[in-house]
Amino acid sequence: MLIMKSVNKVLYMFLAVMTMASCAETYETYNIQGVSSVSMEHGNRLALKVFRDANLADFDSCEMVHGNFSFAGRIDTTQLGFIVIDDLEKPVPLVIETGLISVSIDRGMSRVSGTPLNDKLYDYLEHYNQLMNYSAELKTRTYDALSLRSRKDSLETNFIIENSDNVAGFYAFLQMVSELVETQRLITPQLEEIMQRASKSFRTNPFVVNYYREAREYMDSTRGTATSKPTTKETLNSE
Numbered sequence: 001m002l003i004m005k006s007v008n009k010v011l012y013m014f015l016a017v018m019t020m021a022s023c024a025e026t027y028e029t030y031n032i033q034g035v036s037s038v039s040m041e042h043g044n045r046l047a048l049k050v051f052r053d054a055n056l057a058d059f060d061s062c063e064m065v066h067g068n069f070s071f072a073g074r075i076d077t078t079q080l081g082f083i084v085i086d087d088l089e090k091p092v093p094l095v096i097e098t099g100l101i102s103v104s105i106d107r108g109m110s111r112v113s114g115t116p117l118n119d120k121l122y123d124y125l126e127h128y129n130q131l132m133n134y135s136a137e138l139k140t141r142t143y144d145a146l147s148l149r150s151r152k153d154s155l156e157t158n159f160i161i162e163n164s165d166n167v168a169g170f171y172a173f174l175q176m177v178s179e180l181v182e183t184q185r186l187i188t189p190q191l192e193e194i195m196q197r198a199s200k201s202f203r204t205n206p207f208v209v210n211y212y213r214e215a216r217e218y219m220d221s222t223r224g225t226a227t228s229k230p231t232t233k234e235t236l237n238s239e
Contacts, residue, residue: 030096032071034103036064038088047084050096056082059096078117080167094118095167121168124159128172131155153190160194164202173202177211186215 032048048060048071059081060071075096082091083103092110094101095117102114109129112118131152135145156176163169173194180186195203195212202208 028075028098030071030073030075030098030101032094032096032101032103034069034083034105036067036069036085036105038085038105038107044086048096049082049084049091050079078167080171093121093171095121117166117168120163121171124155124168124172127155128152128175157190157193161197164194164198169202170205173208180215187212187219191215 044064045061046064046069047058048062049056050059051057060073062069062071075098078095078097081094081096083094083105084091085105088105088107092103092105092112094103094112095115097115097117099115101112101118104111109126111126112122131148135148135152156172160169160173160176163172176190180188180191191212195208
């Protein structure tokens with residue numbers, strides 16, 4: 001399926017655009033102080049990565065010292081980053097922004113805090129993961145599972161719309177798109193609401209435009225009939 005093959009390429013372009021959109025005029029400093037309960041030998045290295053030219057590239061690195069680590073440096077952009085540890089299944093997302101950023105990593109739920117966008121992102125992720133865990137526990141109770149799904153979608157939608165001008169909101173959108181692609185529910189009322197209510201900069205972002213167009217085309221082709229819902233152009237031009 002075209003949309004499945006192109007989603008990674010478009011993701012890289014999206015992240016690059018978001019980085020350029022958040023450029024500041026002067027350099028600022030970031031300071032990441034972290035602790036990890038993940039078993040690592042003293043002296044093992046951690047990588048802080050960002051997307052560069054369609055690849056996940058090293059941005060900074062450090063050594064683990066008795067369960068503690070730190071990154072620090074200068075930035076001229078606020079951007080999405082990932083802390084990568086070999087023994088950890090998933091990278092830890094965070095916003096690289098000015099200020100002191102505190103990171104706690106474990107195999108359950110990692111936490112990043114201390115700066116405005118990281119606080120926003122992880123407050124959201126905490127509630128999101130709670131609802132997802134509850135939903136997994138209620139697989140056999142259809143009514144309760146549907147209620148939790150509705151609450152999760154509402155949380156997700158509101159967070160994306162309220163933060164559609166920053167990388168925290170876009171990370172939540174990427175998380176949502178990943179689920180839509182995985183389940184092949186490519187166009188949903190939730191997505192349509194976001195496309196109607198999010199900021200214009202969000203709705204005209206290349207990743208958003210390309211995903212929405214390809215998803216619409218694929219859904220139309222599987223039905224074999226033209227859709228009566230608004231086109232991408234109509235949606236993007238609406239205020």
